[in-house]
Amino acid sequence: MHPMHEGEEVKVLEFYCGIGGIHFALKRTSIPFHIAAAFDINTTTNVIYRHNFPSTKLKESNIQGVSVSSLDKLGAELWTMSPPCQPFTLKGNRKGDDDPRCDSFKKLLHCLNKMSNRPRWIFIENVSAFHSTSMHSTLIETLNTIGYRIEEYMLSPVQLGIPNSRPRYYLLASLMEGPVHNEYVSHLYQYIDGVEECEMSTVREYLSDNVDTAYLSSDKVDANNLSIVEPSSISSSCFTKSYTQFLVGCGSYLRTCSGIRPFSPREVASLMSFPNSFSWPHQITQKQVYRALGNSVNVLVVSKLLERLLTLK
Ligand SMILES: C[S@@+](CC[C@H](N)C(=O)[O-])C[C@H]1O[C@@H](n2cnc3c(N)ncnc32)[C@H](O)[C@@H]1O
Incomplete structure (x- = not known):
């Protein structure tokens, strides 16, 4: 205490x-x-x-x-x-x-x-x-x-x-x-x-149901050495303020059965342990939220x- x-x-x-x-x-x-x-x-x-x-x-x-x-x-x-x-x-x-x-x-x-x-x-x-x-x-x-x-x-x-x-x-x-x-x-x-060592959780536990981030085209995926993870993965790379603006070195992308997509801002927030109550006003763009989260903390x-x-x- x-x-x-x-x-x-x-x-x-x-x-x-x-x-x-x-x-x-x-x-x-x-x-x-x-x-x-x-x-x-x-x-x-x-x-x-x-x-x-x-x-x-x-x-x-x-x-x-x-x-x-x-x-x-x-x-x-x-x-x-x-x-x-x-x-x-x-x-x-x-x-x-x-x-x-x-x-x-x-x-x-x-x-x-x-x-x-x-x-x-x-x-x-x-x-x-x-x-x-x-x-x-x-x-x-x-x-x-x-x-x-x-x-x-x-x-x-x-x-x-x-x-x-x-x-x-x-x-x-x-x-x-x-x-x-x-x-x-x-x-x-x-x-x-x-603080005791914890069991690793999987990426799946941080995913949202309705995500409106666009899937990446296959030429973008093929041309870049992306960090791609799956729902069953137990790791993902650090999300920086440039996530989605630059494809490489700014955070992982998710492979789903429909294709490869960025994590949504809400999902990035969850992976950074922000509570579900964390939100932002409608005038703030996705890009601004990624930027702000990339500068923030776990x-x-x-x-x-x-x-x-x-x-x-
Ligand atoms: C690494 S970020 C901190 C993020 C914060 N811990 C969070 O959870 O979002 C650094 C912050 O310092 C602010 N900052 C930088 N220089 C400043 C200054 N001279 N006066 C006030 N704020 C400043 C930036 O605007 C930025 O939001």
Whole structure:
């Protein structure tokens, strides 16, 4: 159990909230929480976020504009962050912390350093390649200096029995009481303590009955080295924001008796452990949903990590 008193809610700031994957993950835990504010600059994902969480205060602004005093005043106990991964992905320019898309994350680290009312817990998610960047070194150094104990993970949903690959880097940090004498030792956990290995489920369990995605023509299938899975498969490849725009390397396609088709946005959401209640307004296109999901998280994996984080003292 997390060390909160009965009836108390954990006050959360959800940075880079996107479509709210982390909000859904918190809802899956037993943690009583209240999101004091969510932040994202993207107008499309914000429409989807508001549709799912109409009563959460969502700030549609650049995170770079936050100040030490405003964060101190908010006094949140948990910060969740999934900063932009483009500076670190193997497919990107890999400029790392020289990429201006890191500026807001650097600003948050600067604020953490200067704050007097720091969050007790921090959760960070990013692509696997983040772990070997100078931004990662800066992050660890900052957290270590100001007294956070750190646990790092490299996990994919397949480890929890979900037939979808999404290897990601996760960091859990908890503020220690008293003088700082923690020595950072790099260790990436490949499992979550206390979470038992699950039996693999098949892709079939994530399929919808009425799907209106078009079948691929045979010349498209033949000309490309597609990742094709079947309902009985126990794996599928990671869905990225470019799924269906580019055929190769952006997620698997499904072989059915009528042909080969993309997974529908709803099916992708299910493979990413979003609940059935997750939805989007009619003006949002399929392409926009694929894009938003491709940038999001596996809700089950994050929920298990958040449960773990709140047990850390
Ligand atoms: C990796 S995605 C996070 C996805 C989110 N966890 C979810 O479940 O959908 C990164 C998000 O950060 C947002 N973002 C990037 N830079 C930002 C900034 N400077 N200020 C606010 N939001 C920013 C993007 O719009 C994007 O939605």
